[in-house]
Amino acid sequence: MHQFANRRARLVEHMRSNGGGVAVIPTAREGLRNGDVEYPFRHDSYFYYLSGFEELDALIVLAVDPSPGARAQCILFCREKDPETELWHGFRHGPEGARAVFGFDAAFPITTLEQRMPALLAGAPALYFCLGQDAGWDARVASWLHALRGQARSGVRPPAAIYDVQLLLNEMRVVKDGSELASMRRAADISAEAHVRAMRRTRPGMTEYQIEAELLHAFRHHGAAGPAYPSIVAAGANTCVLHHNPGATVLQPGDLVLIDAGCEYESYAADITRTYPAAGKFSGTQKMLYEIVLAAQMAAIAEVKPGSRFIDPHEAAVRLLAQGMLDTGLLDKNKYGSVNDVIENGDYRRFFMCKTSHWLGLDVHDVGDYGEAVEGGSVAAGRPSRILQAGMTMTVEPGIYIRPAPDVPEQYWHIGIRIEDDVLVTANGHDVLSHGAPKTIAEIERCLER
Known part of the structure; x- marks a missing residue:
């Protein structure tokens, strides 16, 4: 559990350098599905990042004296x-058990x-909390501050400033540590296995x-918690949705x-998309368009390296996609002087409308x-694209989506491709974490051999 303690220590140092204060980070609420049945609980990501604690009804407080x-x-x-x-809902650590296992200085019911929060906040230079995310927690925090203001004649004062703690945590989370990367590699491996399984079992008529x-x-067979997001499985015209x-x-x-599907493993997500022919072989038109998207993706991945801008992979992909749209007649060459x-x-956004x-x-x-971040974690207006650095993890997912239109050759209608x-x-x-999922036309058709 040392990685969670290390992250808390890093946040403490950020707070100390800014004058200290008290941070309040609650976990997610349990959601009602219907009747008296709840959705499966999933902890808040910020809370988990700092604690590793997966139970509901929990909250972290960091009190930092500068x-x-x-x-x-x-x-x-x-x-x-x-x-x-x-007996009904499973094991609980309890405060003392949680303190010992997860390395907190103290734990309370x-x-x-x-009862405890007003005293923890009294005299603190600042409150670090994310206002506006949960109305219930906003109201509770407001009640604590109101209680402190009511004690002003006794010399008690509330925090003089409120900062968004998530801005600090966002900057920490964008660069992954070794523990995170181990979980992400496993999530990608399991997800690639799932794509292979789906490909091999696909048949027309399914x-x-x-x-x-x-x-x-x-x-689930490989130990993931389940999908990291609602899986996208689209056939025919639905590939353009x-x-x-x-x-x-x-x-x-x-x-x-x-x-487009990826699992969640140890709370970390994978996100992989593959496009393949239901019957096992690409048609000539499908193959031509697929090669354009694949070339765009390979060009984009080549731009993922330290010192590149975040936007560089997108610009590389767009250039090849736009040229492909001209070469195939999706866009009229006579209308443009160049790509x-x-x-x-x-x-190009007519056929590739996203980043x-x-x-x-x-x-x-x-x-x-x-x-690009500037001093203090804020961001300048009209800022340039962020510079990539080691430890950042990102998707690379160009595509082409062709809906029927009078000026679009009919052979391209209802073809959607994303990689x-x-x-x-x-x-x-x-490093391509999801390399285990077949991607070239040869690899895919070999995987689909009946």
Whole structure:
């Protein structure tokens, strides 16, 4: 559990350098699904990043005195041991067990939170909390501050400033440590296995939801918690719907199948997309368009390295996609002087309407600013793109999505292709974590051999 203590120590140092204060980081709330049945609980990512604690009804408090030599207090509030409740809902650590296992200085029952928090906040230089994320927690924090203001004549004062603690944590989370990368590698390996399983079992006549079931089997069979996000399984025309939910659409022999799916392993996400022919062989048109997207992705991945801008992979992908759109007649060559005109006009967005990358980590669309950070963790207006550094993890996912239109050759209608990999920035370049999922036409058709 040392990695969690190390992260808390880093946050404490950030707070100390800013004058100290008290940070309050709650875990997620349990959500009601319907009736008296809850959704499976999933902890808050910020809370887990600092604690490793997966139980509900918990909160972290970091009390940081900026005085030289003063020691910060890292406190956990959680549920007490309760044999009767544990019989129904499973093991609880309890405050003392959690303190010992997860390395906190102190731990208290969550039921004592209202009693203890005003005293912890009294006289603190600042409060570090994320306002506006949860109305219930906003109200509780406001009540603590109100209670302190009511004691002003006794010399008690509330924190003089409130800072968004997530801005500090975002900057920490965007660069992964060794423990995080080990979990992400395993998540990518399991997800690649799931894609291979789905490919090998695909047959015309199957439904999208049957293919989704193959993914779910592989995720759980290999020890993942389940999907890191709702899986996308799309066949035929549905491949042109970027976030299509798997349904009862039946795969036809000439269809492409697009799967965007990744598992969550030890709370970390993978995010992989592969596109392949339902019947095992790409048609000539499908192959031509697939090669354009693959070339765009390879060019983008080549730009993932220390010193590159975050936007560089996107720009590399767009250039090859735009040229491919001209070469195939998706865009009229007579209208443009060069591929630069297509890019400057943004006309490529008709067939590729999204960005090429996003951060990946505890959340599938992970936190971290995409622009250049300036002093204090804030971001300048009109900022340039962020510079990549070792330890950052991102997706690279160009695509092409062609809906029917009078000026689009009919042979391209209803073809959607996306290729997505999870890529780590290393000291010397990059590492494709999701390399286990077949990607070239030869690899895919070999995997699909009947």
